[in-house]
Amino acid sequence: MKKGRIEAFSDGVIAIIITIMVLELKVPHGDSIKNLLPLWPVFLSYVLSFIYVGIYWNNHHHMFTVVNKVNGAILWANLHLLFWLSMIPFATAWMGENYFTAAPMALYGFVLLMNGVAYSILASLLVKHHGEDSLLAKAMGSDFKGKLSVVCYVLAIPSAFLNVWISGALYILVAMVWLIPDKRIEKVIHDEQE
Amino acid sequence: MKKGRIEAFSDGVIAIIITIMVLELKVPHGDSIKNLLPLWPVFLSYVLSFIYVGIYWNNHHHMFTVVNKVNGAILWANLHLLFWLSMIPFATAWMGENYFTAAPMALYGFVLLMNGVAYSILASLLVKHHGEDSLLAKAMGSDFKGKLSVVCYVLAIPSAFLNVWISGALYILVAMVWLIPDKRIEKVIHDEQE
Amino acid sequence: MKKGRIEAFSDGVIAIIITIMVLELKVPHGDSIKNLLPLWPVFLSYVLSFIYVGIYWNNHHHMFTVVNKVNGAILWANLHLLFWLSMIPFATAWMGENYFTAAPMALYGFVLLMNGVAYSILASLLVKHHGEDSLLAKAMGSDFKGKLSVVCYVLAIPSAFLNVWISGALYILVAMVWLIPDKRIEKVIHDEQE
Amino acid sequence: MKKGRIEAFSDGVIAIIITIMVLELKVPHGDSIKNLLPLWPVFLSYVLSFIYVGIYWNNHHHMFTVVNKVNGAILWANLHLLFWLSMIPFATAWMGENYFTAAPMALYGFVLLMNGVAYSILASLLVKHHGEDSLLAKAMGSDFKGKLSVVCYVLAIPSAFLNVWISGALYILVAMVWLIPDKRIEKVIHDEQE
Numbered sequence: 001m002k003k004g005r006i007e008a009f010s011d012g013v014i015a016i017i018i019t020i021m022v023l024e025l026k027v028p029h030g031d032s033i034k035n036l037l038p039l040w041p042v043f044l045s046y047v048l049s050f051i052y053v054g055i056y057w058n059n060h061h062h063m064f065t066v067v068n069k070v071n072g073a074i075l076w077a078n079l080h081l082l083f084w085l086s087m088i089p090f091a092t093a094w095m096g097e098n099y100f101t102a103a104p105m106a107l108y109g110f111v112l113l114m115n116g117v118a119y120s121i122l123a124s125l126l127v128k129h130h131g132e133d134s135l136l137a138k139a140m141g142s143d144f145k146g147k148l149s150v151v152c153y154v155l156a157i158p159s160a161f162l163n164v165w166i167s168g169a170l171y172i173l174v175a176m177v178w179l180i181p182d183k184r185i186e187k188v189i190h191d192e193q194e
Numbered sequence: 195m196k197k198g199r200i201e202a203f204s205d206g207v208i209a210i211i212i213t214i215m216v217l218e219l220k221v222p223h224g225d226s227i228k229n230l231l232p233l234w235p236v237f238l239s240y241v242l243s244f245i246y247v248g249i250y251w252n253n254h255h256h257m258f259t260v261v262n263k264v265n266g267a268i269l270w271a272n273l274h275l276l277f278w279l280s281m282i283p284f285a286t287a288w289m290g291e292n293y294f295t296a297a298p299m300a301l302y303g304f305v306l307l308m309n310g311v312a313y314s315i316l317a318s319l320l321v322k323h324h325g326e327d328s329l330l331a332k333a334m335g336s337d338f339k340g341k342l343s344v345v346c347y348v349l350a351i352p353s354a355f356l357n358v359w360i361s362g363a364l365y366i367l368v369a370m371v372w373l374i375p376d377k378r379i380e381k382v383i384h385d386e387q388e
Numbered sequence: 389m390k391k392g393r394i395e396a397f398s399d400g401v402i403a404i405i406i407t408i409m410v411l412e413l414k415v416p417h418g419d420s421i422k423n424l425l426p427l428w429p430v431f432l433s434y435v436l437s438f439i440y441v442g443i444y445w446n447n448h449h450h451m452f453t454v455v456n457k458v459n460g461a462i463l464w465a466n467l468h469l470l471f472w473l474s475m476i477p478f479a480t481a482w483m484g485e486n487y488f489t490a491a492p493m494a495l496y497g498f499v500l501l502m503n504g505v506a507y508s509i510l511a512s513l514l515v516k517h518h519g520e521d522s523l524l525a526k527a528m529g530s531d532f533k534g535k536l537s538v539v540c541y542v543l544a545i546p547s548a549f550l551n552v553w554i555s556g557a558l559y560i561l562v563a564m565v566w567l568i569p570d571k572r573i574e575k576v577i578h579d580e581q582e
Numbered sequence: 583m584k585k586g587r588i589e590a591f592s593d594g595v596i597a598i599i600i601t602i603m604v605l606e607l608k609v610p611h612g613d614s615i616k617n618l619l620p621l622w623p624v625f626l627s628y629v630l631s632f633i634y635v636g637i638y639w640n641n642h643h644h645m646f647t648v649v650n651k652v653n654g655a656i657l658w659a660n661l662h663l664l665f666w667l668s669m670i671p672f673a674t675a676w677m678g679e680n681y682f683t684a685a686p687m688a689l690y691g692f693v694l695l696m697n698g699v700a701y702s703i704l705a706s707l708l709v710k711h712h713g714e715d716s717l718l719a720k721a722m723g724s725d726f727k728g729k730l731s732v733v734c735y736v737l738a739i740p741s742a743f744l745n746v747w748i749s750g751a752l753y754i755l756v757a758m759v760w761l762i763p764d765k766r767i768e769k770v771i772h773d774e775q776e
Contacts, residue, residue: 009208009209011587015594015595016210016598018668020598022671028676031684035685057591058661086213086244087216200449206399280407284413393646404598404602464761467632474604475604
């Protein structure tokens with residue numbers, strides 16, 4: 001089985017997820033600049049989730065660059081990831097509409113955690129299918145960032161009930177870690193070509 | 195005629211269908227965990243329908259892997275399938291909002307039945323177009339799972355008015371049958387290559 | 389310039405248009421079968437528009453099969469067609485919610501007319517760009533169906549104010565004419581290969 | 583890294599953005615032609631934004647025609663552009679629902695400005711990645727239109743608070759400038775082939 005259509009379908013679902021979140025940004029009733037101000041929590045949560053979904057798309061893109069073949073289990077692991085990605089707009093909206101209070105902040109962390117888990121399952125099935133000596137296995141490496149993210153989410157969920165700023169800081173920290181360009185896969189491809 | 199664009203268009207429509215269902219999961223008004231609890235029927239129906247649409251995408255993907263050519267009738271049979279898939283969000287929402295009562299459960303079964311019928315029509319047109327000796331015809335085989343599903347849906351529709359648990363069990367059963375990896379097409383491709 | 393991306397973008401837009409129309413089919417409040425009955429005009433208008441958008445996707449697909457190259461004007465003519473296609477959900481919803489009364493029926497015809505005009509402009513720019521001796525020019529032929537459709541729409545718009553059944557019959561007639569498989573392009577491709 | 587998937591993902595996001603704007607065109611309650619009249623500002627703002635998003639898609643398409651390779655920074659610059667494009671439906675809806683008053687007109691200009699800036703960042707990263715002697719660098723040239731657009735947006739934002747007609751005229755002017763076919767890239771490709 002070829003990977004083309006799994007990429008195309010994932011691109012479609014991720015494109016819709018990243019775009020429907022903006023529908024939560026409801027048009028305010030007045031027509032002055034000050035009518036826009038109450039929208040800041042919805043806007044801020046949209047920006048954060050846009051970055052997170054962007055990170056997933058980037059990582060998915062990078063990973064599939066070195067994928068050669070897929071099987072039935074991988075198709076379902078990919079759908080499982082798309083399911084948890086589809087929960088991000090809901091968690092984002094609940095968080096934004098409630099001005100970043102405890103329970104919505106914790107749910108947001110839970111959804112990110114499930115996404116991280118789903119991504120790990122997909123990655124390990126792909127590595128297993130390609131073999132431990134494959135380019136993919138080398139490119140994935142020890143997945144330090146992935147493990148760090150999961151630890152942060154696990155800490156952020158209970159922290160939300162103590163102090164939402166801790167959870168918020170952890171979500172921003174994880175996003176920053178991933179925004180720093182990931183040279184792993186680009187490097188492995190480059191080394192291979194030499 | 196090539197199959198590329200029919201795959202791309204189907205991927206687009208299925209990606210939208212699977213994603214718009216999550217819009218039914220409306221953000222609750224309160225900001226505590228207990229405000230999430232009333233959402234369980236909508237969430238559960240979303241999970242079930244996500245799996246069903248995922249099954250259709252997987253099967254469509256598998257089947258088109260061994261398709262070489264399409265014609266006008268196949269394009270329309272594919273659109274007919276997409277039409278019934280587009281009814282799933284409506285049936286899902288009605289079922290979830292009414293806590294799985296009789297008529298919505300029956301309608302859900304009817305929509306699944308029409309999807310099963312539409313898929314069979316598409317599959318048989320494809321087999322006819324490729325010939326009985328084609329790789330596609332071999333890969334489809336007797337389509338035991340497809341026939342079993344249709345029988346289950348036909349039983350589930352009237353059962354909903356007797357006891358909704360029977361219908362629910364049948365819908366879950368059919369989903370399980372399809373989640374078990376379908377080795378048919380993968381096997382035929384593999385045999386062919388030897 | 390290659391045609392791949394214009395096809396992909398058109399597929400995306402058409403997939404969204406054909407799918408968002410189903411969002412007009414609002415979930416009824418009660419949970420019995422009779423609560424579904426008032427939805428018939430919305431459902432019927434959805435079916436009709438699904439077929440029309442399906443026809444446009446099919447024709448677009450067929451036409452681009454024999455397209456080799458595009459230019460800036462063709463990109464805009466294609467966007468112009470997508471604009472009028474994007475008006476179909478609005479016209480469909482207005483017609484369905486008002487039980488097929490005069491003005492909505494006339495607007496529906498106007499939107500179909502503008503789609504027909506936009507499609508003709510796109511087709512003639514493509515023929516001009518490929519030359520009168522091209523495979524595309526031969527495949528388009530005299531475009532009898534296209535001209536007949538435009539005549540029907542022009543008749544249907546004023547007819548809606550006399551008797552909505554005339555307009556309705558004309559819309560169904562045009563859909564039927566296009567549903568009958570169009571052998572022109574398939575034939576020309578086949579002849580070319582011999 | 584290849585450019586195929588960045589194009590496909592961008593096409594998906596832009597297709598959704600251009601289509602969800604039409605959802606703001608809410609179906610009126612009455613069923614006579616005069617019930618459509620109050621929709622003119624929403625319709626007009628939809629037309630303008632459809633053209634703007636169409637211009638971005640066209641330019642993106644043209645630019646990527648001569649792109650050979652992408653890197654992590656380019657992926658993020660592209661996501662940054664998609665983020666600002668996703669703000670267009672919000673700004674459009676606010677402007678249309680408030681009959682083109684000052685603050686919404688200024689916000690519309692601000693969103694267009696940020697899109698222009700995001701596009702410039704993407705273009706300059708692409709040129710840097712391909713080298714100053716590349717086909718891409720030649721095709722981009724001095725980017726007179728891009729610079730002119732930014733100047734117009736910067737003028738249009740404060741002008742909205744003086745007289746909304748000035749801003750409106752500037753937005754239409756910029757759209758016209760881009761609608762005139764851009765021969766630069768087509769020309770460079772053509773010259774290269776000789």
